[in-house]
Amino acid sequence: MTQDTNDQYLLAARPVGLPKDSDWQRAAPPLAELLDGEVRVKLLYLSLDPAMRGWMNEGKSYVRPVAIGEVMRAGGVGIVVESKSPRLKVGDHVMGVMGVQRFWTGPAEDKGAMLGKVDPGMAPLPTWLNALGMPGMTAYFGLTDVGQPKAGDTVVVSGAAGAVGMTVGQVAKHLGCRVVGIAGGADKCRFVVEEFGFDACIDYKAGPVHAGLKEHCPQGVDVYFDNVGGDILDAVLTRINMKARIVICGAISQYNATAPVKGPANYLSLLVNRARMEGMLVTDYAARYPEGVATLARWMAEGSFKSHEHVVEGFDGFPAALLMLFEGKNLGKLVLKVADA
């Protein structure tokens, strides 16, 4: 052990709108002795994700809310520093839902943390929180299983420069689709076209999305992968083709809204076009992660797929770093570096 106290961010209050400093509380409990079967993991990188905002709200969702006074939930990757489990040994790298803290302690088989070994020789550790982790699997299975693109289809993805969006676009290119991103700002748009090979990217801050879709999707939209909801979802609904598939993955535009969620006013386009809107959650595909990881890792090794992480340093910067997601400040997957290995 390198120290004898932990360092944690607890949820102090349920945010109204964007999370404020007063919604967080620091705690530094002592690190308990390990019980049989337990391990201690030193967190190296924390995953910062839009979904975290939803976990801070009260009310039933696909996972229970984080309780007031509880360590904030977050995915992360770290290194085992103590072990009383035959399953993991000191020096192993693991990913899992370990929370916003410096050390995670618990059973190696813990059902909440879902620890899984990762191979830092196969890809850098932050990539295991991105293309080879939850966002990558969300993109891969959401697109292929729910979006069902065919070669020649036009695939549109919002949040294109985010963790899920950039992988959606690259997978769609691999499948022979025309890929049009939607992102906020010229830098992000240039980034997804130049770095990830998108055919075009619509800057929603620069003009109406509807006009951009008209220009860049002359054949209409066959698959829309939605990470943002709101007005952008409504704009895409006006341009969908017959039998189009809309994958509902997220709605970042609505997560901090203090007014009621804005439903898609143009949803009757589903009727006119016999189209479909379907929600997905990555955890349903857990049994198939090895297939997704193997495919993306192979493409990365071949040089035809990139995972890009936006790394922010410093555990103390967690509250500010989380806000970057909702302010659209991240370029690629946002990751907080917590410690050196």
Place this chain on the structure above:
Amino acid sequence: MTQDTNDQYLLAARPVGLPKDSDWQRAAPPLAELLDGEVRVKLLYLSLDPAMRGWMNEGKSYVRPVAIGEVMRAGGVGIVVESKSPRLKVGDHVMGVMGVQRFWTGPAEDKGAMLGKVDPGMAPLPTWLNALGMPGMTAYFGLTDVGQPKAGDTVVVSGAAGAVGMTVGQVAKHLGCRVVGIAGGADKCRFVVEEFGFDACIDYKAGPVHAGLKEHCPQGVDVYFDNVGGDILDAVLTRINMKARIVICGAISQYNATAPVKGPANYLSLLVNRARMEGMLVTDYAARYPEGVATLARWMAEGSFKSHEHVVEGFDGFPAALLMLFEGKNLGKLVLKVADA
């Protein structure tokens, strides 16, 4: 020929909100001599359908809008009174899109009218505008193909006492589902339970739909067949099960709205429940109509399926009769009797 002028309702103006008398114009053009291949049909019953409201609006949809000065589009059933086509002979009964007029004249093979012979011995003429016509086929294929109910599923249908709703419910009962209707008023609710064997019906005028769903769908909702949109769609979204299917068939609550359409604010329930919302149009199933007609006709003959029409008499009453749909005054499929055979 029984007379030498027609009698027609033309669209005079595009309605704002509910259609007014001034949105219609009567015309009485002479009946032209038949050309080779043409037939003249005397309309007996006109089909009055919620979708007609949409056809009166400008703008692209699944069919072109009715033009100003054009005969209002409507389905109907009638009898051939003159024929210069080998395909149809005088005395044949036909259904098709023949418009709001007393006589339809045109090629027997006309692609817009889509004339098809009907057998008045198999079912009364109005039934060919209901269970054995468009509403019945909409219900049958929308439910089975898009809704995909399994035995034991809970199926909810709005507009339950309308033409589509009453067939959706009865087909779902045949498939072994628990069927809960949503309708406006105690009479309609009693009607669908007593006449059509629904397990329950929620009167949305008597109290919150959400509470009714909680009471009558204790296992949640697996399939929702939506004819109404608006607040009822939002209420059902809060009660859907994992992998639920929502069939978007119509949105009668929104058709006369002068404000923008109210999108389903609770659509993120699709994400939480990995559920799907999909539009359907009956014309996509044209090749399979014989299968649908045969199935429903067989059930009718066996006494395990009912087609109920609400017949209003008199061609001059067309404008007022159409409004009954939007005022919720019809019990079953609304049909206007235009003439005796």
